[in-house]
Amino acid sequence: MAERRIRTYSEVNHDTGSGILEQVEAQGARLARRLAAIDRLVVVASGKGGVGKSLVAANLAAALARRGLQVGAADADLNGPSLGRMLGVAGAKLEVREDGVVPVRGAEGVRVMSMDLLLASDDAPLRWREPEGAGFAWQSVLETGAVREFLSDTDWGELDALIVDLPPGTDKLQRLLQLVPDPGVVLLVTTPTEVARFVVGKSIALVREARVRRFGLVANMAGHACEHCGAQTSLFDPEPAVRMAEETGVPLWARIPFHPAIGAHTDAGRPIVAAEPDSEAARAFEELAAKVMA
Amino acid sequence: MKFLCVDCDRVMDFAERQLPGDGTMAAVFRCDRCEREVAMLTNPMETRLVSGLGVKVGGRTVPDQPMELVRSTVADGREDAFADGEAAGGEAADGPTVAPVGPPPRPGSVAWSPQARERLQSVPSFVRGMVKRIYTEWAWEQGIVEMTPETMDRARAELGMEGM
Secondary structure: OOOOOOOOHHHOOOOOOOOHHHHHHHHHHHHHHHHHOEOOEEEEEOOOOOOOHHHHHHHHHHHHHHOOOOEEEEEOOOOOOOHHHHOOOOOOOEEEEOOEEOOEEOHHHOEEEOHHHOEOOOOOOOOEOOOOOOHHHOHHHHHHHHHHHHHHOEOOOOEOEEEEEOOOOHHHHHHHHHHOOOOOEEEEEEOOOHHHHHHHHHHHHHHHHOOOOOEEEEEEEEEEEOOOOOOEEOOOOOOHHHHHHHHHOOOEEEEEEEOHHHHHHHHOOOOHHHHOOOOHHHHHHHHHHHHHHO | OOOEEOOOOEEOEEEEEEOOOOOOEEEEEEOOOOOOEEEEEEOHHHHHHHHHOOOOOOOOOOOOOOOHHHHHHEOOEOOOOEEOOHHHOOOOOOOOOOOOOOOOOOOOOOEEOHHHHHHHOOOOHHHHHHHHHHHHHHHHHHOOOEEOHHHHHHHHHHHOOOOO
16 A cells, blocks of 8 residues: 655645634734834843842833833733832723723833733732643743733833833743844843852843844942942942953943832832932932933 | 645635633634535643634634733733723623724614623623623624623634633
């Protein structure tokens, strides 16, 4: 009996009528249309957790808005959303329009979208409706889809800058760069520790591999600003962030001094750039804002 | 994913989708030459995986809804997180009638029977407004003046809204 040959998938051009590929392309087109109205997408990432990404994102957004720019802030940290609260929005109802969900106005008029606005209570973890037992199989699919919808289905309007606050993990940065292959700016937040330097180094490699055109380091908790005289002293010596910049050739765009008031103001939903605009930390964020928009 | 009728060497076309409501899906494909049909049956995990991609087997029958994936998959959403209907001047999402958000005004409206409204309550509140809006839009297009549990079944199957 002669062996029959069945045509391979790639040999068959006829679509079944589902148009799956077209549906996926339509998602991409919708995202591209939305981003076309945004002058600059600024990704705040790290790879390392607990380095202050959201704090940097919130203050950068507020600093840009204080320069008279139209600014949005997308909280891509779905499982630990904090950007909304740092910008003073919580519990707001989201208006749904034909062209998208209207973001909530936060501190300095920043337009905010966050999973925090969608969850039932402050202590409600993000859970997905899914069959029992194998959620791990598609959780990353759902999370990537949710971030895509935050970007494409939020009616951001015309923006000068959209800040995207990523959760920790190099993989999260990788997924975002697959959704948005050419972001305007990527900021890699680090702290002056060897461990942070080690982890953030992986993000640098990833950003370089993705051929991101503009990226820089932000050293959070870099030194301490005296509450009385504003004089700065180093908390760590030598500063690994500075060494990282020197060794990798990635510019160090900002050194945000440690200041207890930053945390207090942020917890109150008021970025320090608005609460204490004359502080050293606020000035550092203002300089960062200028570099981002340069 | 494609289905090839081996005898005819032709790709089978999507013909029908059924969502029995238990998380599974049946998608029927037909050969346009010999008219042989096969049904692809997916278990709840496979069904969820496909819907998690934001795509529908058999193609979309209604336009993408804003944040459709988030609203249909987040389990513990805040009940009043989204203001569907109200923004367009319609009644609240769980009221007796509702006008669609965004699309141009249409004559008349679709009534929801008490049984349909009761069944709608079983849809998670986080996504209820969106579901009601989509079903109402579908009913308009079908010339249906009253939504009942039976028409909800039809809408769910035709729109491919598993779990809603």
